[in-house]
Amino acid sequence: MSLKGRELRSTVEGDRLILTLEEVDIGDPADDEIVVRVEAAPINPSDIGLLLGPADVASLERLDNDRPGLSFRIREARLASVAGRAGQSMAVGNEGAGTVVATGSAVSSLMGKRVGMIGGAMYADYRRIRAADVIPLPEDASAVDGAAMFVNPLTALGFVETARREGHKAIVHTAAASNLGQMLQKICIADGIPLINIVRSEEQAAILKAIGATWVLNSKDADFAARLADAIEQTGATIAFDAIGGGSLGSEIMQAMERASVRGMAEYSRYGSTVFKQLYIYGALDTSPTVLNRLAFGFQWGVAGWLLFPFMQKAGPEVAARMRERVVRELKTTFASNYTRTVGLAEALEPDVLRAYERKATGEKFLIDPSRG
């Protein structure tokens, strides 16, 4: 007789997006599976992408039945992009942590253990999952400590790994005061890699300076472009990771890289410098188009999407294992996440709460604890 529990679901129905809590059967674990009681699951920007993606939050309405639930109008421009998920009730929540409450026969040693896990459907009372997809937490780590041990830590480590593999010696990062950005800064300090942090407020700059950042630039400053060019020239940065995506900030970064490279050239070339500049777009804080003023940075450049899982696959199991081990080792230092608010599962569908985490304000970070109701 298997457990029942609630799961948060997002469904596109015609031109509406519907959020509900569904009562589901957890099902008995297979031999290599466990059932985890979810005690902590972070709300990452990528979760909000699936949860609300195309919805116009201002159009929020409560469902008019007994279940907790919300309904939104989908912005017309985004309708085509979500045609693929129409009618599919999608479970949400990339990662989380909790306590093992049932096990398959081959993995019974995990019973009662606290584990971190990744694989979706974490905004739920229980998650049945393959034992291979969880990591047992160290004795002194709480579920909160392990809730976000995959996406941000592995992404930050993945950036450094990518930069090294591709031969870059310094990194530029945008929206740099995020939890992810703070982890990246701590890694770069430990590994001796210069990191240029781009933020949008003095408050964000202060967060990074407090953890020892050397290079912090505020893109709202009047002399931002000049300071960026200087920082790039002094560090030799030729790779950037951009969480924003829309607009021309990525282009401005590559232009500054090009300017720094051209200063070192003996001879003019109409094709620009011979130094390769790479911009990776890993987020979509700005959903408007990316604008590349490419004539300002020659022909030696690349722009690409960057996603954690394709990167991990390309990097291979040894690199992945090394990265995971580092996360466990530094779980409460480098990879500590700060949460400003913890909410229950039903509470996550309260209009005021939803509007608060949907803003994705830097410094604010929400955690879901289903045991709170």
Place this chain on the structure above:
Amino acid sequence: MSLKGRELRSTVEGDRLILTLEEVDIGDPADDEIVVRVEAAPINPSDIGLLLGPADVASLERLDNDRPGLSFRIREARLASVAGRAGQSMAVGNEGAGTVVATGSAVSSLMGKRVGMIGGAMYADYRRIRAADVIPLPEDASAVDGAAMFVNPLTALGFVETARREGHKAIVHTAAASNLGQMLQKICIADGIPLINIVRSEEQAAILKAIGATWVLNSKDADFAARLADAIEQTGATIAFDAIGGGSLGSEIMQAMERASVRGMAEYSRYGSTVFKQLYIYGALDTSPTVLNRLAFGFQWGVAGWLLFPFMQKAGPEVAARMRERVVRELKTTFASNYTRTVGLAEALEPDVLRAYERKATGEKFLIDPSRG
């Protein structure tokens, strides 16, 4: 006692761009060098980039002295981008062909031979050059046949080589009716690689159909987007080479690739398809910014500049040799260029002539023959 001859030079002086013919000493060939009398040199878009790049052609004025020469105002928006060449008298003309009229001691067997060559400064009466940088032409090939045996042929072969190395099975090409585009189509037919040609007029479409193209799409057609998506779905194209660069055509191509890939997916993913889509920008027919509506094509994509010489270096000497051999073998078939007008060196600086080749109209192609004066 060395030869003297004329060289076409482009110089940025303040906010003016100056074109002149300079009388220069050719200099005696070193042991491994030869002197070639230039008999044919094509005017490629990339040559026009160096010749006129930032100039406002409408502002053309004749120099007020005895030498043939022209002066142009540099467009203000482009001034910063040419600061690096200020004051440098730059020789023009990427490639050409002619007859060897002097040789160094180690390469005397080349005396009197007809050769094709690359290395700049070809808009000149004579070119002193390392013997290693020329290719002797087959007996039946004229200087006109060998004038453009490097840039377009190697670029077209480089596209196919790039597509193969990166695992793509069909190619999209823009501005596809160019001499380069025609070569690419012939190669793709010979090698059995589906090629989707994008052109901007029915006249251009006819050029490609005449050489056997299967897929020719006119971007001015009302149903262009739908036809592009169909062609991409039927061929499985996941790589595009774009000569235009500015605007959103590249983005539309990647969107069509994404749409075709998503149709084959069993499950919706908010990160888009797992199929990697690559856009290479190799030209700048439109100098406006590149606009990427990246949310329409997920995270599995890359956009990059593509340049022949960095590609050849990366590909290595064996691949380069194989490519060159194929060019020589197919010089009068696959790699034949069509010229609509041949002009002398002084004539290339006549205002009407200059305006004509500066237009870069498809189907029009100019050749310089310095022996015509």
